[in-house]
Amino acid sequence: MKKGGHVTTYHRALWARERDRLRQEILENLGWRFHRIWSTDWFYRRGEALQNLKLALKEAKAANPVSRQTQTSKTPDQDPVPPPTRRQPSLPIGPQIPAYKLASCATPRNIEPHQVKVDVMASITRHIVEVEGPIHADEVARRVTSLFGKSRTGSLISEASLRSLQYLRSPRGRRVVEQDFWMTPEEHQNPPFRDSIAAPPTLQRADMLSPIEIRAAAKIAVQENRNLSGQDMANAITRLLGFKRTGPELKSAILSALKA
Numbered sequence: 001m002k003k004g005g006h007v008t009t010y011h012r013a014l015w016a017r018e019r020d021r022l023r024q025e026i027l028e029n030l031g032w033r034f035h036r037i038w039s040t041d042w043f044y045r046r047g048e049a050l051q052n053l054k055l056a057l058k059e060a061k062a063a064n065p066v067s068r069q070t071q072t073s074k075t076p077d078q079d080p081v082p083p084p085t086r087r088q089p090s091l092p093i094g095p096q097i098p099a100y101k102l103a104s105c106a107t108p109r110n111i112e113p114h115q116v117k118v119d120v121m122a123s124i125t126r127h128i129v130e131v132e133g134p135i136h137a138d139e140v141a142r143r144v145t146s147l148f149g150k151s152r153t154g155s156l157i158s159e160a161s162l163r164s165l166q167y168l169r170s171p172r173g174r175r176v177v178e179q180d181f182w183m184t185p186e187e188h189q190n191p192p193f194r195d196s197i198a199a200p201p202t203l204q205r206a207d208m209l210s211p212i213e214i215r216a217a218a219k220i221a222v223q224e225n226r227n228l229s230g231q232d233m234a235n236a237i238t239r240l241l242g243f244k245r246t247g248p249e250l251k252s253a254i255l256s257a258l259k260a
Contacts, residue, residue, distance in 0.1 A: 031064075033056075033060055033063075035052075035053060035056040035057075037049050037052075037053065038235075038236075038239060041239060045239075097193070097194065097195045097240060097242075098192075098194055098195065099194065099195050099197075099198055099199075099242075100132075100194040100195065100196045100198070100199040100203060100242075101131060101132070101194075102131075102132065102143070102199075102200075103127055103128040103130075103131035103132050103143055103147075104147070105124060105127045105128075105147065107124060107147045107148050108120065112148075112156075113144055113145070113148045113150070113156070113157045113160050113161075114156035114157060114159065114160040116160065118160075118163055118164055118167050119167065121144070121160055121161070121163070121164035121167075122164040122165075122167040122168055124144060124147065124164070125140055125144065125161060125164045125165055125168065126168055126175070128140050128143050128144070129165075129168070129175055129182045129183060129184060130184055133181075133182055133183035133184055133187045134178070134181040134182065134183040134187060134188075134191065134210035134212055134213055135181065135182055135183070135210075136180055136181050136182075136207070136208050136210070137161070137162060137165060137177075137180050137181075137182060138158070138180075138208070139202060139203065139208055140161050140165060140182060141153050141157055141158045141161040141162070142202060144157060144160070144161045145157050165177070165182055168182075176188045178210075178211075178212065179210070179211060181210040181211075181212070183210075183212070188212070191210075191212040191213055191215070191216040192213070192216065193213045193214075193216045193217040193220075193240065193241060194213075194241070194242075195240075195241065195242035196241055196242040196243065197242035197243075197244075198242075199242075204243060204244075205249075206247070206249040206250040206252070206253040207249070207253070209241065209250070209253055211253075211256070211257035211260055212257075213241070214237060214241075214253065214254055214257035214258070215257055215258065215260075217237045217240045217241055218233065218237055218254075218257075218258055220240060221233060221236035221237055221240060231246075231251075233254070233258070234246045234250075234251045234254045234255065237254050238250060238254070
């Protein structure tokens, strides 16, 4: 086998992972307990990461209580010596990831959504795109359904929503569509990405996640973690976007977006 280049790097990476695994096994056999924190969680969800760390420390302390006999005794006439103060090192804090925000606006009453004039419906979908873009056309229809107080997005609502979106594609409407995802020119130029952990279930589907938003999250993941690729990159983007796990569909969507 040829030595050098990516082959040597590959074997070096394999040995590094094996060395880390063996080190952990040895320490665990000596009674150590490991608590891992993903770097993206530490940068962007530090409060949650700290809570999990405190819980892990509390559980470890309960499992292995510290003996009080090791504390040094002092005579009554001795003043306690305060421990030297140490300045805590400052920790890097990345940009705060905003939570996904749902659009809300007034809608006409006593009329069915599909009966609303196209320019009036366009003003509603324009607001939805401005707040939630990039957003899939199907999700725009679902938002229209909710704003009109309906429980189901039927074909009539979907068609009315799509007609209004097409109305927005005119030069006056200034809306951009890319692979059925709608956004403003500003969002297309500087794509946002949001934490979808508290978003409706439909927004946590892989097909409702825009490729342009995936690529925006990937840039931050690379900045904070450097040499990420494959599964590690998919996991980092998953955490940044607030998804619970990197399932096959989400991983496929992420890798497909990064190849584009």
